[in-house]
Amino acid sequence: xxxxxxxxxxxxxxxxxxxxxxxxxxxxxxxxxxxxxxxxxxxxxxxxxxxxxxxxxxxxxxxxxxxxxxxxxxxxxxxxxxxxxxxxxxxxxxxxxxxxxxxxxxxxxxxxxxxx
Amino acid sequence: xxxxxxxxxxxxxxxxxxxxxxxxxxxxxxxxxxxxxxxxxxxxxxxxxxxxxxxxxxxxxxxxxxxxxxxxxxxxxxxxxxxxxxxxxxxxxxxxxxxxxxxxxxx
Numbered sequence: 001x002x003x004x005x006x007x008x009x010x011x012x013x014x015x016x017x018x019x020x021x022x023x024x025x026x027x028x029x030x031x032x033x034x035x036x037x038x039x040x041x042x043x044x045x046x047x048x049x050x051x052x053x054x055x056x057x058x059x060x061x062x063x064x065x066x067x068x069x070x071x072x073x074x075x076x077x078x079x080x081x082x083x084x085x086x087x088x089x090x091x092x093x094x095x096x097x098x099x100x101x102x103x104x105x106x107x108x109x110x111x112x113x114x115x116x
Numbered sequence: 117x118x119x120x121x122x123x124x125x126x127x128x129x130x131x132x133x134x135x136x137x138x139x140x141x142x143x144x145x146x147x148x149x150x151x152x153x154x155x156x157x158x159x160x161x162x163x164x165x166x167x168x169x170x171x172x173x174x175x176x177x178x179x180x181x182x183x184x185x186x187x188x189x190x191x192x193x194x195x196x197x198x199x200x201x202x203x204x205x206x207x208x209x210x211x212x213x214x215x216x217x218x219x220x221x222x223x
Contacts, residue, residue, distance in 0.1 A: 035212060045160075045203060045214040059210045095159060099207045104150050104165040 002026040002105045004096045009110030012086055020081040020110060022096030029077040032100060036070065036081050038092035039109075048094070049081060086114045118143050118206050122215035128223040133194045137218045139187045139204035148208035151180055151189045154201045154217075163202075164189065194220075 008020040022034065036048040049070040050059040058070055069082040079096060093109040119142040129135050139149065147167040152160035162171040164180035167187060177192045191198055199222050204215040 037212075039160075043201070043217060045205070047210070047212040047214075050210050050212070061211055093159075099150070099165075099212070101166065104162050104171070104207075106159060106162065108159050 002103075004098065004105055004107035006094065006096050006107045006110040009094065009112045011113045011115065013116055014087055014114055016086055016114075017082070017084045018086060018112060020083065020094055020096075020112070022079040022081075022107060024077045024079070024096075024098070027098070027105075030074040032098045034072065034079045035097050035099065036079075037095045037097055037106075038090075038112075039095070040092045046092075051079065083112070086112075088114050088116075090114050117211055118145060118209060118213050120204055120206055120213050120215040122202075122204055122218050124218060125216070126219045126221060128221045129194055130223045131194050131196055135191045135194055135198075135220065137189045137202055137204075137220075139182075139189070139215050141185045141187075141206055144184045145187075145206035145208040147183045148206055149180070149182065149187045150205045150207060151178075152203045152205065153198075154203065160203060 003025045005023045031053050033052045035050045038048050039045050048061050051070050055072050067085045072079045091114050093111050095106050095109045097106040121140045123138050149167045151164040153163050154160045163174050163178050168180045179190050181188050199220050201217050201219045203217050
């Protein structure tokens with residue numbers, strides 16, 4: 001069974017940093033691309049970042065203004081999202097997902113709250 | 117960016133009704149389109165991937181169709197459990213973008 005499990009969400013203050021992780025199992029990790037999606041309290045969904053299987057293509061939402069960094073560790077079957085200079089408007093549930101021609105899988109999400 | 121527009125936004129229907137939700141893309145997404153169901157406090161649940169493929173465990177009353185710029189999600193006969201919010205998402209080109217959601221309400 002394919003599983004994606006996010007971790008690392010927390011309550012932090014504006015300007016602080018946080019690192020989210022996504023642990024994958026039940027799939028050939030090294031052949032999958034991954035994305036992070038966030039869902040704001042008002043329910044809108046935004047694709048935050050994308051990394052392909054070889055980490056040769058990494059994209060970020062323009063709204064991030066260079067504050068986030070995505071990486072992967074194929075040996076550990078994990079993807080990490082480093083979030084710096086967090087803002088109140090980054091408050092959301094963050095989901096890890098893989099979307100391929102043979103299927104789509106999301107994790108259950110991790111809550112990030114940025115508040116003073 | 118590909119803009120996704122769903123309609124209607126807040127339809128109301130009754131148990132047993134046939135319901136169709138439309139998702140239009142501002143440019144082609146080929147068949148790289150997913151549909152999700154979401155209930156309060158839960159993660160989006162995948163219903164359909166690649167426009168018309170039923171996800172594992174999803175009841176056969178759900179179906180998806182379309183290609184290019186117009187897609188539909190059809191629920192053939194509404195069950196009480198189907199009253200929820202539905203989202204479409206294109207994953208043809210980054211940034212993968214979502215529709216604004218369709219909240220299906222009980223009439």
